Amino acid sequence: MSEDSKHLEITLETQVESVNLAEEMCLRVAQAAGFGEDDCYRIGMSVREGVINAFHYGNEERPEKKIHLALDLTPDKMIIHVLDEGKGFDLRGVPDPLAEENLLSTSGRGIFLMRAFMDEFQVVPGRTGGAEIIMSKKLPLSGNPGTNGKSGQGAAPKQEA
């Protein structure tokens, strides 16, 4: 990681509250990095889905396990890592939620949303033995917020309820 990069790491409990906490933390970083409202929404949603995945599927909601969240802010993108302490999984085994037979499924859309909302997305074996989701979003071009929704102050996504 170069001198121009910033790194932030947090260890979260395997509990529902961690999902909101992770989302809020990443939103603050994304806003400070200059992402506009639309991209902040996409980043926030992707972090939610990554942590939900770790909470539910990776750690199987077992409270003794942890969720490891890390952010890297490089000169050109924001990279998010979500690592669980589960058994890992193969992306190829994840059903397509858009397939006719899966449309009425009550779960299984998280990976799809992360892929749709982020510029890069992959799942690799993590150092804990669990799965590590790595996803990134390119930083908006400075002085060109028009392609990225509102930016700067006043563009914070709503944080109600």
Place this chain on the structure above:
Amino acid sequence: MALRATYREAAGVTVVDIGGRITLGEGSALLRKTVRELLEEQRTLILLNLADVDYIDSSGIGELVSAYMGVKNRGGSLKLLHLTKKVHDLLQLTKLFTVFEVYSDENSALRSYR
């Protein structure tokens, strides 16, 4: 926006006004509880007014699908009203627009149950 769900009767249809975020935890649980209570009261024509719901995650989407199927399995019908842009776009992205009947006008929605 505070999380809430209240319901009222209109032309034989139960209109549920929901507000807040429908996400993993409280939001999804409230939707599940509300629909379950309505089904226990034999109310099977349900219109979910999502005008004040500006955020849904994959758990919330799952809960909407679960509610839709639960009502359908009881011979009823669950439809959606007044989607915010984010919710609209999310349903479009997940192809659930092809599953749910969605309305932007309450009277039109109520007439569709006749």
